[in-house]
Amino acid sequence: MPVGAIDHLLADSLAEIAAEIDAAFDALLPVPADSRARLVEAMRYATIGGGKRVRPLLLASVAAIYGVDREAAIRAGAAIEAIHVYSLIHDDLPCMDDDAMRHGKPTLHLAFDEATAVLAGDALHDFAFEVLADPATSSDPFVQIELVRTLGRASGLQGMAGGQMMDLVAETAEFDLQTVTRLQQLKTGALLGAAVEMGAILGHVAPEGRTHLRGYARDAGLAFQIADDLIDHEGDAARAGKAVGKDAAAGKATFVSLLGADRAREQARLLVDQAIEHLASHGREADVLRALARYIIERDH
Secondary structure (H helix, E strand, O other): OOOHHHHHHHHHHHHHHHHHHHHHHHHHHOOOOOOHHHHHHHHHHHHHHOOOOHHHHHHHHHHHOOOHHHHHHHHHHHHHHHHHHHHHHHHHHOOOOOEEOOOOOOHHHHOOOOHHHHHHHHHHHHHHHHHHHHOOOOHHHHHHHHHHHHHHHOOOOOOOOHHHHHHHOOOOOOOOOOHHHHHHHHHHHHHHHHHHHHHHHHHHOOOOHHHHHHHHHHHHHHHHHHHHHHHHOOOHHHHOOOOOHHHHHHHHOHHHHHHHHHHHHHHHHHHHHHHEEEEEEEOOHHHHHHHHHHHHOOOOO
C-alpha cells in the first residue's frame, strides 16, 4: 500500500476511534441526578473530546485482525483509555507534575478542584476494571480475568505506577540510559503493550501466539517515549497541548539528554522499523498498526 494511502488510512482510523471512544464514555458515564454529579462531570471532562486515543486504536486494530466484535473492542479500548486518563489527572496534580494544561484545556484540578480531581482519577481506575469484567465486553470468564490481570499488571507496580515512581526519583538521581529505558518501558510502554495484548486476548490468541505482537508493542512503545522526549525538548506548547521543556527544567535524564536529539531521533526510527518488521507475518490487515508505528516519530504532539 502506498505511503500516502497508509497516512490516509491512519487519519481515518484515528478519527473513527476517537468518535467511538467518546461515544462509549458518553454512554457509560451518564451524569446522575444527585450529589455525585460533579464527580461524573469531572470524569467526562477528562475523558471526552481529548487525546490521541493511541491505546484504544492499538487494541481495536489488533482485535480486528482476529475478527473480534467491534463493540467489545471499543469497550475494552475505553477501559484502557480510562486508566491512561486517570494517570494523567493524577500526574497533573500539584503534588506530582503540577501542570496547568492538558489536551489544550485547563487540567482537571484547575477546571474543578484538587479533591474532585483525585476522586475522578480514582473512579476512572475502578471504572476500567468494571467495564472489563462486564459480560457486555466478553461473556467468557477466562477472557474477562485475563483482560483484568493484563491491565492491572500494566497499570500498577509492575507497569505505569512503578514507572511514575521512578520518574519522580529521576528528579534527584542520576539515571543512565539503561535505567531511563526501564523507566519508560514501565511508565509508558507497559500500557501500550497491554493494549496490544488485550486485543489479542479478545481474539482468543494463545500467549505463545502473541510473541510478535509483544515485540511490536515493545519497540513501538520505546519509540513513542523517545518522540515524547523530543517534543518536550524542542516542541511547541500550543501544538503539543501541554507544557514543554519540563524535563530539562527538572534536571531529569531523558533519551534526548543522554543521546542528544539527533541520535535519539535515529534510535526512534530504528525502533519503528523493528516494530514494523515484527508484523511481517501479517498482510494488509495490519496496515493500521504499521501506519501507527510510523506516525509515532512524525507527530508533533
